[in-house]
Amino acid sequence: MQYRISKHAAALTPSLTLAIDAKAKAMKAEGQDVVGFGAGEPDFDTPQHIKDAAVAALAAGFTKYTPSSGIAELRQAIADKFKRDNGLTYKPSQIIVSCGGKHSCFNAVMATCQEGDEVIIPAPYWLSYPEMVKLAGATPVILPTTDASDFKVTPDQLRAAITPRTRLLIVNSPSNPTGSLYTPAELKELGDVCIERGVLILSDEIYEKLVYDGAEHVSMASFSPEHYAHTIVTHGFAKAYSMTGWRLGFMAAPEPIAKAVDAIQSHSTSNPTSFAQKGAVVALTGPQDHLKLWLAEYTKRRAYAFHRLSAMPGVTCVNAKGAFYLFPNIAQTGLKSTEFCARMLEEEKVAAVPGVAFGADDNVRISYATSMTNIEKGLDRMEQFVRRLVK
Numbered sequence: 001m002q003y004r005i006s007k008h009a010a011a012l013t014p015s016l017t018l019a020i021d022a023k024a025k026a027m028k029a030e031g032q033d034v035v036g037f038g039a040g041e042p043d044f045d046t047p048q049h050i051k052d053a054a055v056a057a058l059a060a061g062f063t064k065y066t067p068s069s070g071i072a073e074l075r076q077a078i079a080d081k082f083k084r085d086n087g088l089t090y091k092p093s094q095i096i097v098s099c100g101g102k103h104s105c106f107n108a109v110m111a112t113c114q115e116g117d118e119v120i121i122p123a124p125y126w127l128s129y130p131e132m133v134k135l136a137g138a139t140p141v142i143l144p145t146t147d148a149s150d151f152k153v154t155p156d157q158l159r160a161a162i163t164p165r166t167r168l169l170i171v172n173s174p175s176n177p178t179g180s181l182y183t184p185a186e187l188k189e190l191g192d193v194c195i196e197r198g199v200l201i202l203s204d205e206i207y208e209k210l211v212y213d214g215a216e217h218v219s220m221a222s223f224s225p226e227h228y229a230h231t232i233v234t235h236g237f238a239k240a241y242s243m244t245g246w247r248l249g250f251m252a253a254p255e256p257i258a259k260a261v262d263a264i265q266s267h268s269t270s271n272p273t274s275f276a277q278k279g280a281v282v283a284l285t286g287p288q289d290h291l292k293l294w295l296a297e298y299t300k301r302r303a304y305a306f307h308r309l310s311a312m313p314g315v316t317c318v319n320a321k322g323a324f325y326l327f328p329n330i331a332q333t334g335l336k337s338t339e340f341c342a343r344m345l346e347e348e349k350v351a352a353v354p355g356v357a358f359g360a361d362d363n364v365r366i367s368y369a370t371s372m373t374n375i376e377k378g379l380d381r382m383e384q385f386v387r388r389l390v391k
Contacts, residue, residue, distance in 0.1 A: 011134045015127060016357035020341065024351035035378035036351045037366045040176060040325070042242040047283075047290050050241060054279035066274050068266040069258075070097025070250070074277045077284040078250050085208075086219040088228070090252045096261045097280075099272050101206045101236030101249035106132050108202050108232045108251060109168070111260040113138040117167035122153040123359030124327065126176045126204070130359075138167065142359055147318045147329060151178040155189045162193070168200045171220060174207040177358045177365040178327040179320025181211060184218040191220055191227045201231045206249075207323040209240040209291055212299055215321050221252070229254055239323075240291065241283045246276045298324055301368040301375055308379040309366070314390035324369040327355065331362040333389040340364060348381040 020038040027034045069075065075092040082088040098104045105128070113119060115137040121129050122143045130140035143161050145151045158169065171190065173182040182190070194201050203220035211217050221231035236249035251261065302319070305326055309317040314332035330340050337354035341364055344350050355363030368375055 008135050008137060012131050013127075016353060020345075020351050020353050023345065027345075027349070032349055034345075034349045034351060035374050035381065036370065037368075037378055038351045038353050040367055040369070041244040042239065042294065042324070042369050043371060044242045044290070044294055046242045046246070046279075047287075049286050050243070050279045050283045053282035053286075054246075054275045057275035057278035062275050062278060064274060066271040066277065068269075068271050069262045070095070070272060071274075071277050071281075074281050074284075077281050078252070081284050082219075082233075082252055086222050088219060088221055088233075088252070091255075094252055094255055094258045096251050096253070096258055096265065097272050097277065098249045098251065098265060099269050100247045101204070101234060101238060102128055103247075103269070104234040104236065104249040104251040105129070105170075105202065105204060106135075107261045107264055108234060108253070108257070109133055109136050109138075110264055111257055112200055112232070113167050116165060118163060118165045119168045119170060120158065120161050120166060120199075121170050121359075122151075124151055124175070124178050124355065124363065125170070125359055126172055127357045129170050129172075139165075141166070144359070147316065147327075150318055150321075151175065151180040151327070152182055152186060153190070155193050158190055158193050159197070162197045162199060166197070166199050168202055169194055170202045170204065172204040172207075174211060174217065174320075174322025176207065176323055177325050177353070177355070177360075177363075178318070179323045179325045180318070181215055181217070181321035184216060184223075187218060187220055188223045188227070191223055191230065195226045195230055199230070201227075202234060203231050204234045206234070206236045206239050208235070210295065210298065210324060211322040212295070212302065213321065217322070232257060237280055237283055243276075243279070243283065246273070246279065248272055248276055248280050298368065301372055302326070304372065305366065305368045305375055305379060308383070312383050312386050314386050324367055326366045326368065327358075327360070327363050328366065329363050330386070333386055335389065336361050337364050344382060344385050348385045350378045350381045350385070352382075 024036045075095040109132045113136040117138040119133045133140040221228045232253040237243040317328040341354045353365040
């Protein structure tokens with residue numbers, strides 16, 4: 001039998017981050033001593049009070065369907081979070097709880113984009129953004145940046161890339177994979193261009209709580225009523241609360257967009273997991289003490305990894321301002337990112353993600369969301385590898 005695959009599905013590229021992580025885990029299962037720098041998730045456990053809330057919800061029988069957009073208690077807690085942390089006022093009806101931050105981004109693209117539309121995505125980008133755009137039938141327009149600009153796009157670049165078909169700009173600050181962070185002034189200027197040209201903004205703020213050196217995260221929606229009206233904020237619980245496997249995200253959007261997303265979700269996933277939502281309520285309303293401890297540890301790991309990478313022959317690196325990634329340039333080794341990562345995994349048992357997955361083939365992504373012991377061992381091996389390449 002001949003099976004016809006839809007053109008949108010056929011155009012997709014499988015996630016390289018998940019593929020690298022799967023291969024590294026398979027090698028570990030065979031008994032090989034693999035150091036994994038690939039996964040984008042905290043190595044800390046979910047705080048106990050959050051787990052306790054989910055367990056209590058299970059014990060109480062909170063295991064049935066909820067509204068597709070999430071329980072009222074959680075949507076209110078998210079609205080309160082935006083008011084408290086970002087100075088933004090959203091009604092619960094503007095909040096949609098989804099099955100992860102990725103799901104929120106996907107829903108936002110599906111609700112606003114269609115055939116004939118263009119979506120501007122600065123590169124390096126999180127590898128799922130272009131694929132989501134393709135699934136909506138729209139065209140991703142990649143706007144390259146380099147380490148010379150800290151991987152940030154300028155207002156002039158953005159203005160030049162906008163056409164009458166441009167529907168959406170995707171901004172991720174702090175960034176996966178680079179760790180770059182737009183200043184409030186830089187963000188406002190990008191938003192100003194979008195307002196001027198009638199372009200919506202998808203602002204992925206999932207790494208909001210993970211910023212360093214006294215830097216400030218400001219939401220794109222917070223600068224003015226016009227920025228608010230043009231912005232869809234996507235977020236989640238994975239990074240700040242180590243709830244990656246819980247699959248819970250959320251978005252805040254102008255009411256017509258939120259309504260459209262709710263309709264999409266009602267026909268796709270329906271509601272996020274009921275008892276996980278109870279845990280999420282406690283995540284937002286309960287103690288936040290863990291964040292200070294985690295940030296202190298990430299800061300220490302980042303400093304060590306940046307120092308080591310910067311000292312390696314043939315490697316240059318821009319320090320991260322947020323998230324938990326470094327994105328070193330390996331062009332001087334003479335290898336492109338896929339061959340570099342494949343050989344490093346085979347020869348040194350170190351797993352990193354090729355930058356080509358993020359639109360930057362001269363870079364690799366190193367996650368320092370792993371123990372200092374692993375970081376030290378992995379970077380020792382990586383240095384051995386690059387010293388063989390650069391003589």
